[in-house]
Structure formats: structure tokens, C-alpha cells
Amino acid sequence: MSAFEALVEVRLRPGIADPQGSTIERSLPALGFDNVSEVKVGKAIRLHIEADDEAGARGQVEALCQRFLTNPVIEDSVVTLTKAAS
Amino acid sequence: MSAFEALVEVRLRPGIADPQGSTIERSLPALGFDNVSEVKVGKAIRLHIEADDEAGARGQVEALCQRFLTNPVIEDSVVTLTKAAS
Incomplete structure (x- = not known):
């Protein structure tokens, strides 16, 4: 078994209103x-x-995203994996 | 002038309670x-x-973080810059 650090960036899909972003931009x-x-x-x-390996870790993190980290109707996610120092 | 895409990752400082993260982890x-x-x-x-250049862009994004994208008492930020396709 290997350990990995994952960063999941969740962002709104193109065309979905982003009031937080618009407010920052306007100010x-x-x-x-x-x-x-x-x-x-x-x-x-x-x-x-x-x-076991990076492909397995990526598959599991993507399953997490699909199942409950994101709302796939309005959000996209990008997964970045790095091997953890052990 | 050059154009850059910046990604600012804002995270809670070590030791600050993260109820969202704890709830996900527990489930x-x-x-x-x-x-x-x-x-x-x-x-x-x-x-x-x-x-004008990457150093200038980074300086401005870090100023933005300090001034209003983060609360420096409880949050850290990491800035990643990439040159935009022009």
C-alpha cells in the first residue's frame, strides 16, 4: 500500500451563476x-x-467526487494526486 | 503586458477546527x-x-489574498500562476 495526497478542485460548470466570484470581481x-x-x-x-497504486487512488477519489463531494449537475472536479512522503 | 491564470488555494491554518472536513471524514x-x-x-x-511579468502578477495576487480573499488569522493561501494562452 502507498499513501497519496489528493487535491480535489471543485468548480462551477461554465454557465452556472457564481455570485461570490461576481461580487469579488465587481469590488x-x-x-x-x-x-x-x-x-x-x-x-x-x-x-x-x-x-495499491496511483491509478487505484485516482479511481477512488473520482468515485468520492461523483458520489458526494460534488454535485455533478452544476460542478466539475479536477483531481491532482501526489505521492505522500512515507 | 502578459496575461496569467491564477489559482489561489485557501486553507484553514493547522489547528483551526474544520467542521466540514470532519463531517466528510466521519461519514x-x-x-x-x-x-x-x-x-x-x-x-x-x-x-x-x-x-508586466510573473513576479508582478504574483505580487498583486498575494496582495489580494492579504487584503480580502483570506482571513490571515485563520487561513493560509497558496498561489499558483500559469501563463495564459494569448
């Missing part, structure tokens, strides 16, 4: 940042997983 | 995942920024 010019656009706010979930 | 064994631990839920903020 930026008044705060002196007029060169920032397309602000999107999502979730970053970190977890530690033990599996 | 995992009942769902068949007994090899997952240390679940932490944070925010992932994506934005598009124009700046």
Missing part, C-alpha cells in the same frame, strides 16, 4: 485592481488516501 | 471508504490577471 476596481477578471470561487478539498 | 467508513483520512475543505479561487 476589485474600487480597491485599485483594474487588471483582474473572470474571478470564480470554488472548493479545494485535500485528503490523504491509501491505495 | 466515509459507512460509505465504503476506510482508507481516506485528513479531509480538509478550503476554497479554490481562480482569476485572470494582466501584469
Whole structure:
């Protein structure tokens, strides 16, 4: 068994309204940042997983995403795995 | 001017209670995942920024984090920049 650190970035699918991101973006010019656009706010979930190999770990994390970390109707997820120092 | 895509991962500092992460972690064994631990839920903020160079872009994104994307008392942030296709 090997240990992996997973980062799951959950973001709203294109076309889904992102009121948090829009609010940040609208307030930026008044705060002196007029060169920032397309602000999107999502979730970053970190977890530690033990599996036989990287493919197994990735499959399990993707199953977690599908089953309850994301709402696949409105959200996409991107999984990044790194081998944990053991 | 160059364009960059920034990903800001905002996470709770070590020692700060993370009730969302704890709740997910507690429910995992009942769902068949007994090899997952240390679940932490944070925010992932994506934005598009124009700046002269990567150091300038990074400086501005870090200023944004300090000023209003994070609460530095309880949160840490990690900035990842990639050059946008132009």
C-alpha cells in the first residue's frame, strides 16, 4: 500500500451563476485592481488516501467526487494526486 | 503586458477546527471508504490577471489574498500562476 495526497478542485460548470466570484470581481476596481477578471470561487478539498497504486487512488477519489463531494449537475472536479512522503 | 491564470488555494491554518472536513471524514467508513483520512475543505479561487511579468502578477495576487480573499488569522493561501494562452 502507498499513501497519496489528493487535491480535489471543485468548480462551477461554465454557465452556472457564481455570485461570490461576481461580487469579488465587481469590488476589485474600487480597491485599485483594474487588471483582474473572470474571478470564480470554488472548493479545494485535500485528503490523504491509501491505495495499491496511483491509478487505484485516482479511481477512488473520482468515485468520492461523483458520489458526494460534488454535485455533478452544476460542478466539475479536477483531481491532482501526489505521492505522500512515507 | 502578459496575461496569467491564477489559482489561489485557501486553507484553514493547522489547528483551526474544520467542521466540514470532519463531517466528510466521519461519514466515509459507512460509505465504503476506510482508507481516506485528513479531509480538509478550503476554497479554490481562480482569476485572470494582466501584469508586466510573473513576479508582478504574483505580487498583486498575494496582495489580494492579504487584503480580502483570506482571513490571515485563520487561513493560509497558496498561489499558483500559469501563463495564459494569448
